[in-house]
Amino acid sequence: xxxxxxxxxxxxxxxxICRNRQLLCDRGSNRRGIASCIxxxxxxxxxxxxxQKVAFDFAANEMAPHMAEWDQKEIFPVETMRKAAELGFGxxxxxxxxxxxxxxxxxxxxxxxxxxxxxxxTTAYISIHNMCAWMIDTFGNTEQRxxxxxxxxxxxxxxxxCLTEPGSGSDAASLLTTAxxxxxxxxxNGSKAFISGGGDTDVYVVMCRTGGKGAKGISCLVVEKxxxxxxxGKKEKKVGWNSQPTRAVIFEDCAVPVTNRLGExxxxxxxxxxxxxxxxxxxxxxxxxxxxxxxxxxxxxxxVRKQFGETLSNNQFLQFKLAEMATRLVASRLMVREAATALxxxxxxxxxxxxxxxxxxxxxxxxxxxxALQMHGGYGYLKxxxxxxFVRDIRVHQILEGTNEVMRMIISRNLLxxx
Numbered sequence: 001x002x003x004x005x006x007x008x009x010x011x012x013x014x015x016x017i018c019r020n021r022q023l024l025c026d027r028g029s030n031r032r033g034i035a036s037c038i039x040x041x042x043x044x045x046x047x048x049x050x051x052q053k054v055a056f057d058f059a060a061n062e063m064a065p066h067m068a069e070w071d072q073k074e075i076f077p078v079e080t081m082r083k084a085a086e087l088g089f090g091x092x093x094x095x096x097x098x099x100x101x102x103x104x105x106x107x108x109x110x111x112x113x114x115x116x117x118x119x120x121x122t123t124a125y126i127s128i129h130n131m132c133a134w135m136i137d138t139f140g141n142t143e144q145r146x147x148x149x150x151x152x153x154x155x156x157x158x159x160x161x162c163l164t165e166p167g168s169g170s171d172a173a174s175l176l177t178t179a180x181x182x183x184x185x186x187x188x189n190g191s192k193a194f195i196s197g198g199g200d201t202d203v204y205v206v207m208c209r210t211g212g213k214g215a216k217g218i219s220c221l222v223v224e225k226x227x228x229x230x231x232x233g234k235k236e237k238k239v240g241w242n243s244q245p246t247r248a249v250i251f252e253d254c255a256v257p258v259t260n261r262l263g264e265x266x267x268x269x270x271x272x273x274x275x276x277x278x279x280x281x282x283x284x285x286x287x288x289x290x291x292x293x294x295x296x297x298x299x300x301x302x303x304v305r306k307q308f309g310e311t312l313s314n315n316q317f318l319q320f321k322l323a324e325m326a327t328r329l330v331a332s333r334l335m336v337r338e339a340a341t342a343l344x345x346x347x348x349x350x351x352x353x354x355x356x357x358x359x360x361x362x363x364x365x366x367x368x369x370x371x372a373l374q375m376h377g378g379y380g381y382l383k384x385x386x387x388x389x390f391v392r393d394i395r396v397h398q399i400l401e402g403t404n405e406v407m408r409m410i411i412s413r414n415l416l417x418x419x
Contacts, residue, residue, distance in 0.1 A: 038295060038326050040113060040288075040333065048110055051103075054087060055111045059118025059289075067119040070243035071389055074235075076200050077122055077243060082155045084126060089115070091153030092130055093278070094137045098145045099153035105278060105340040109285040113333070116289025120393035123289065125244040127282035128196050132159035132205045135275045136222065139262040148203060148222065157202035161279075162192040162223075162249055163272050169193075170406050172207075173215040173269060177251060179208040184258050186210070186221060188229070188251035194400075198247035199232035201225065206249075207272050210265045220268035222260040229254030240392035277343055277351055279401045280358035284336045287365035287397050290390040291329050294372035297387050298322060301376055318375060325368045332361040352414040359407035362397040369394060 034040075041049050062080055070077055084090065092108045094100025103111075108130070115123040133152040137145055151157040168174045177190025188208055195204075204223040211217030223230060233248030263271055299322060302313040312318050339357035342350040369390045373380035380387050398404045 055114035063118030085155035098149035215269035291365035
């Protein structure tokens with residue numbers, strides 16, 4: 001697919017791209033090139049390689065130098081994300097007529113993997129924002145698309161996805177937030193939990209109950225910040241993902257115009273799940289970036305760290321561990337990219353493949369990052385070293401966008417019910 005909209009600038013930036021792709025690592029250490037066996041550019045088109053380079057360059061220069069500070073001070077890097085949006089990363093798979101870049105799911109995965117080498121937490125939020133923008137673009141009418149999407153694509157405004165509740169996590173269809181229609185408004189009451197960007201963002205894509213029990217009673221409303229009756233809980237203290245705030249989102253007689261409903265009443269759960277299929281690819285791609293960076297950090301450490309009179313790179317046990325890490329990284333990447341292609345093509349196996357990719361990649365990439373930390377020894381446990389932050393930031397990927405246990409449920413259901 002040809003680059004369009006803001007992403008068209010990427011082709012013109014090719015000659016100015018930093019080809020070193022420096023990933024965040026120990027202060028003052030020298031970077032080595034990407035080993036051919038884990039090179040994420042293999043198999044890509046020339047155009048994909050160009051915007052991948054732009055994303056790697058942005059990660060190295062605009063994100064990586066600040067990753068530790070954003071984590072430790074819990075900074076939501078609004079201006080940095082708006083710079084990313086100038087490259088088209090605010091609405092990657094949103095249609096061009098409302099300011100999006102019109103790229104494919106595979107293109108999106110490539111970009112998020114590259115950005116995550118600079119900061120997983122920030123990239124993960126950008127991925128959620130993109131998912132919300134896509135939901136409005138895909139299920140909204142012309143007026144809704146024109147009202148919300150342009151500002152979301154430039155990241156002049158930021159979006160949050162509101163499905164999870166204190167009493168309904170994996171059992172999302174049991175959500176209790178209600179939306180009672182009164183004239184030309186819905187009156188919302190209830191609360192959402194663990195909302196990325198909550199309190200700091202401007203647009204909330206909310207799943208709420210307009211009908212009876214179960215999935216068919218759920219609708220999707222877009223709630224704008226500043227609406228009377230909308231409030232937020234305290235900022236949560238988290239293990240990772242600290243460059244994005246997480247709060248409860250609370251509705252108390254919150255009046256939302258009927259014109260802010262996406263689709264028809266009762267379509268909300270279907271809209272939410274379609275958003276999450278892409279969200280699972282996105283979050284798996286963020287895990288790939290962390291794992292790729294961690295493999296390189298581990299390799300570089302083994303080449304310089306000496307014990308028992310020689311570098312750790314001469315230890316066969318560690319050589320084999322590194323080989324296993326690289327193999328799992330490439331296997332994860334191949335699975336994620338296949339799932340992204342299936343989703344783009346609307347294939348029958350897309351939902352299961354998205355679940356498989358999310359399950360496999362987030363599990364394996366966490367193990368890769370954790371092993372990289374182990375290879376660093378005591379140094380890996382210090383916050384001066386990036387590897388510990390990669391471990392903390394991607395641990396939650398096994399939980400959100402559908403837990404990996406739910407992924408197993410989706411996959412097994414497909415196996416057991418399809419003839």
